Amino acid sequence: MLSLICALLIHLSHVSASIEDPSISPTPPMGFNNWARFECALNESLFTATADAMVSKGLLAAGYNRINIDDCWFSNYRAENGSLQWNSTLFPNGIIWLGQYLHERGFKIGIYEDAGNMTCGGYPGSQGHEHEDAATFVSWGIDYLKLDGCNVVIQKGRTNEEQFKALYSLWHEIFSNMTSPLVFSQSAPAYFSPDFQTVQNNTDWYTVMDWIPTTGELARHSDDIKVYGTNGHWEPGGHWDSIMANYGFEVRLARYQKCGYYNDPDFLIVDFPDLTIEEKKSHFALWASFSAPLIISSYIPDLTQEEVAYLTNKEIIAVDQDALCLQATLVSQDGNWDVLTKDLANGDRLLTVLNRGEETSSTKISLERVGLDPDEIYTAKDLWTGSTKTVQGTISLRNIISHATAIFRLSSSSLASTPTGMIFNTFSMKCLTGTPHSVGFSNCTGTDSQVWQVSTSGLISPLSAQMCLAEEDGYLSLTDCNISSQYQQWNYTISGNLINRASGVCVTESRGTTRCGYEKDNQVFALPSGVELSDDTRII
Incomplete structure (x- = not known):
């Protein structure tokens, strides 16, 4: 096995990360995954039929060129030499044969594993087998890996977050040392995402999101989209709410996305009967506006002409695949x-x-x-x-x-815009609201006092008043704009902090401004698309 690893994993002098080498995935992936529609009810013929239908229906031509196998493809046991094996009943011709079938038709093939010692479905995980599993996938012709996070064993002396970082960083290192790295779809953030009924803060979620863009090309940041039903048996209800829940997580994280790394709000569920056609089209349009991965989880051969028509809308796909890679x-x-x-x-x-x-x-x-x-x-x-x-x-x-x-x-001919929109706390979801008489956070109602413009010099102004956000002695206020006043100039960081350039303090919900802490819930904010991120991180 060691000789196979050495032959397939060639060390490079420069270790590349997704945002350091966007050429690995210069635009968000598009394709198919079986999980939300079929879960473990998968077999070889599902994927060959899917590929043939994607060709005949024009999905491949529209850009959906990845077919990804999710959990439950495994044999229950590793081979005597420790390598993974596919379930030969489900895949009688084997994964290698299936990969060749897909490659010949213009697709790339993806596969699923887990960072822990067992997958979510109970099959062999990769923890402790990372190098040999990576070598196996390369030898099978795999192009893409989705790495889940069930059953991670926490080593003594590490926090959960530290253990996840160690495991995902190891996979990243392995891929970076390949001549042709696999696209790496990560699930780590989803295991730290907010559940406000049980989780008291988002600090670990933010911490994982801080490093995840450097270890792979995309990352699931929250719950799975609600599945069709148990192993393909329809269970109605809740699918629109599930789409909106993942949308709600996505809007909090735009600052992390840039070419080479994409926030992943999960699959497009196209043929679920309790969704109206307008809800299905909204799902597609919103994900495309985010420049999110467009991975369909549906029974492709039975998609209607109307469903295929919106999925292959060239204008909206162009928005998703736009070269700026910005998230709306x-x-x-x-x-x-x-x-x-x-x-x-x-x-x-x-x-x-x-x-x-x-x-x-x-x-x-x-x-x-x-x-x-x-x-x-x-x-x-x-x-x-x-x-x-x-x-x-x-x-x-x-x-x-x-x-x-x-x-x-x-x-228009001028081709000029100003970053404009809500400034909101990504824990409380309350909006910064500014009037000449008061500045603070309140429920978002869409008024002009909650829509802010951010200038290139760092000035921040609400549409409701020709005045600028200022900091003085721990308080926020609106004062007459003065571009030379650093008390009106703000830096926005990848950690979500909004830092005053003069005082170095952070905007803090309910407290005006205070010293900057580490990923504190009341100091993490989402700002309009196009605001330049600063390296200024004054953590005390």
């Missing part, structure tokens, strides 16, 4: 409408609007809220229909069905 962020939330935006590589501005209400409704959105010049004339392209219209000042959205999502590209 929230402009506003008011209980009925979620508005998101981001820049696109050609200078266009994305506008995505979700109707979270239970009725068909109409709304208007000022272009200033999207970070655009209200006096400029823009062309708004509806990415569902391809139709265009000219807009100035505001854009009107009419008769948006409950749980539907409108999605537009806004373009």
Whole structure:
């Protein structure tokens, strides 16, 4: 086995990480995974039928070029030499044969393992076998590994977070020493994600998110999307709520994403009967707006023409695969409408609007809220229909069905935008709210006092007042903007801290500003897309 490892894993002088070498996955992966739809009800013919259907239905041509096998593909036991084995009843021709079948048709093949000593389904895990398992996957022609986190054994003297970091970092080191590294899909953050009924703080979640972009190309950050049912037997209810729950986790983490690393809110569940077609399309449009992985978990041969049509929408896929790799962020939330935006590589501005209400409704959105010049004339392209219209000042959205999502590209000759949107605490989900009389955090209602613009010089202003956020003696206030005043200039860090340049203190929910702590819940904030991250980390 050692000779096989040496032959397949060639040491390189420079260890590459996902965000250090975005060429491993320059855009978010697209493809298929069996788990949410079938769980352990898998076999060889499922994957060959899926591949053939993805070719015939145009999904491969649209970019869905990965077919990933999830848990339960294993034999119950390792071979005598310690290597993994596939279940020969489920895969009579073997994983190597299946990989060749997929490669010949233009796909890449992915596989599942677990960082612990046993997978979530009870099969052999990789803990203690990392090098030999990596060598096995390479010898089988595997292109992609999803590494779960069930049954991790915590070594004495380590915290849970430290143990996960050690195991995922080891896999990263192994992959980095390959001539052709596998795409590494990580699950570590999901095992530390917030459950507000039992978890009192998010510190460990944030800590894992701080290092996960350096160890792989994508990471599951929260709960699994709700599955179809037990091993393929339909169990209705809760699927839209599950989509919205993962969406709610995703919007907190935009600061971590850049080309080479992608936040993963989990699978696209296309053929689940309790979802309306508008909910399915919203799921796709929101994930694409995030530049999230687009991994379908459905029975591909039976997808309808309508489902295939939205999944292969070239304009929306282009948003997902945009060269800037930005994750759209929230402009506003008011209980009925979620508005998101981001820049696109050609200078266009994305506008995505979700109707979270239970009725068909109409709304208007000022272009200033999207970070655009209200006096400029823009062309708004509806990415569902391809139709265009000219807009100035505001854009009107009419008769948006409950749980539907409108999605537009806004373009003009000026190609200029300003980072604009909510500033909210990612634990409490309360919004920074600024008026000339008070600055603090309150429930998000979508008012202009909760929509902030951030200048390149670090000034932060609400749309409700021509004034700037300032810090003085531990208090936040709005004062007349003065670009030379460092008390009005702010740095935003990967840790989510908003730090005053003059005093070095952090914005702190309910306390104005205080000394910066380590990943403290009341000091971690989400800011609008496009705000430049600072290296300033004044942790005391």
